Amino acid sequence: MFFWKGIQSIWIRKNSENQALNGLRALAIISVLLFHTVPSLGMIGWENSFITRFFHTLDSGVALFFVLSGYLISEGLKKEWNLHQKINFKHFFIKRSMRIFPAYYFYLIITFLIVTAMIQKGGADFSLGQTQQNSNSPLLASYQNFKYDLVYLSDYIASYNIHTWSLSIEEKFYIFFPFIAGFLLFTLSGNNRTILLLSLYLLPLVFRIIFYVFNGPSTEALHQFHLRIDDLIAGIIVMELKYNEESRKRLENLKFYLLGLAFLLYIINYNLLVSGNLFYKTIFSYNLYNLSFGLFLLAAILGKGYFQNFLSITIFRPIARLSYTIYLWNLLLAPIAFQTLAKPFKQNGFVTPLQFGVATFQFFIITFVFSLVLYLLIEYPFLRWKAKLESKQLFMKG
Numbered sequence: 001m002f003f004w005k006g007i008q009s010i011w012i013r014k015n016s017e018n019q020a021l022n023g024l025r026a027l028a029i030i031s032v033l034l035f036h037t038v039p040s041l042g043m044i045g046w047e048n049s050f051i052t053r054f055f056h057t058l059d060s061g062v063a064l065f066f067v068l069s070g071y072l073i074s075e076g077l078k079k080e081w082n083l084h085q086k087i088n089f090k091h092f093f094i095k096r097s098m099r100i101f102p103a104y105y106f107y108l109i110i111t112f113l114i115v116t117a118m119i120q121k122g123g124a125d126f127s128l129g130q131t132q133q134n135s136n137s138p139l140l141a142s143y144q145n146f147k148y149d150l151v152y153l154s155d156y157i158a159s160y161n162i163h164t165w166s167l168s169i170e171e172k173f174y175i176f177f178p179f180i181a182g183f184l185l186f187t188l189s190g191n192n193r194t195i196l197l198l199s200l201y202l203l204p205l206v207f208r209i210i211f212y213v214f215n216g217p218s219t220e221a222l223h224q225f226h227l228r229i230d231d232l233i234a235g236i237i238v239m240e241l242k243y244n245e246e247s248r249k250r251l252e253n254l255k256f257y258l259l260g261l262a263f264l265l266y267i268i269n270y271n272l273l274v275s276g277n278l279f280y281k282t283i284f285s286y287n288l289y290n291l292s293f294g295l296f297l298l299a300a301i302l303g304k305g306y307f308q309n310f311l312s313i314t315i316f317r318p319i320a321r322l323s324y325t326i327y328l329w330n331l332l333l334a335p336i337a338f339q340t341l342a343k344p345f346k347q348n349g350f351v352t353p354l355q356f357g358v359a360t361f362q363f364f365i366i367t368f369v370f371s372l373v374l375y376l377l378i379e380y381p382f383l384r385w386k387a388k389l390e391s392k393q394l395f396m397k398g
Contacts, residue, residue: 006380010318010372020300022320023311025068029323031061033330033367037360040338043351053274059221060289062166063231065327067293069170070235077181078243087182091389096174098386100324103379104167107328108149114332115143115160155223163331165223172225173232190244197237204230208283217278222286234290238297248302255302262295318368325371325379330363333370337363 013019035058046052077087119139145159152171154164185193207226211218222228241247251258269288272280299307319326338359341351351359 003376006376007372009380009383010321010375011314013317018301019312019317020308021068021072021311023313023316024064024297024300025320025323026316028061028064028068029319029326031058031064032327033364035059035061036330036334037338037363040341040356040359043341043345044353044356045350054270057270057273063286063289064293065166066169066228066231067235067238067290067297069173070232071238071297072235073174073177074181074236074239075242077178078186078239081182081186087178089178089182092178094389095386098382100167100171102382103325103328103374106374106378108146108161111161111332112146115139119143155225158223163327169223169225169228170232173229193240197233197240201230201233201237204228205283205287208286212279212282218282219278222282228286230286231290234294235297238294238301241298242301251298252302255299255305258295258302259299259307262292262299265292265295322368322371322375325375326367329371329374330367333367334363337366
């Protein structure tokens with residue numbers, strides 16, 4: 001019965017949810033999964049194809065996650081502020097911890113055990129003994145950085161968990177923003193809030209310019225908190241626009257234009273990125289991504305229409321609710337799904353698009369099922385406990 005309720009919990013519609021946001025979250029994790037298929041695309045011989053170039057840009061799904069997080073976290077705090085003129089920091093941090101810590105630290109423990117076994121099996125070259133402290137092994141070097149994963153500093157010092165940088169950025173946001181909101185942002189008048197948010201939004205752009213001046217162009221995505229926080233600020237700005245009645249009414253009349261502008265900015269950004277302009281990529285591409293995603297988000301929350309109906313498709317709901325676990329584990333599961341391509345590639349020197357498609361479908365199914373099992377065992381018990389605490393909190397306030 002417990003597990004059946006857990007399975008139902010990822011499918012059942014919640015009245016408190018905006019269903020279109022489930023669609024955006026699902027599209028974000030699907031983008032990340034497709035991005036992680038890029039290494040296998042080379043087996044088809046599509047290195048310079050449109051599909052490969054497009055898939056290379058789908059790491060932007062992380063930016064969409066950031067925009068959504070900025071919006072959802074700030075909206076929750078805004079609602080609490082409007083009701084009580086204060087923020088209960090204790091309850092916020094307890095609820096956030098129960099949502100993110102169990103799955104995150106379980107993942108860290110399992111991957112630590114796996115990598116430890118790999119290093120020990122590697123023999124002398126991977127020894128953890130005192131004589132090997134200066135080993136040049138990338139695995140050993142990243143293994144020694146594992147401690148930074150534990151304290152959410154992997155956006156600055158990476159370990160073998162190459163994707164946890166985004167979770168480190170979000171965790172810093174969870175730590176700092178409630179205090180900024182409760183002691184500063186929500187206490188300001190509308191114009192002063194706008195000035196503060198625009199200043200915070202532009203600050204990472206300044207940091208990226210400084211980064212470019214001192215380090216030159218970056219061929220890889222930037223992962224540091226101070227260089228990427230504008231994605232989250234963009235979500236907060238969307239929240240402010242929604243809760244400003246005058247702005248909201250104007251934007252509701254313009255929602256189709258907002259959607260068109262969102263697509264236009266996304267397409268412009270894509271073309272500039274694939275052109276190979278590293279100056280643009282290093283400094284400005286993040287702004288066009290979060291602006292386009294912010295506009296998509298605005299279009300999703302303003303009224304009803306074809307766009308909202310598409311994002312509200314039922315199949316997006318379970319994908320969205322498992323997106324956190326899927327994000328944690330997909331890189332570890334990808335080799336299992338794509339190992340089926342090894343034999344035809346070895347025999348023929350290439351794989352067919354159909355074989356790649358089947359392997360990608362396997363990747364999606366394996367990741368979803370595995371994430372569902374872990375959700376039921378790890379996340380769901382804590383989410384039930386969190387729901388009970390929230391109900392108790394509401395009862396006490398009532």
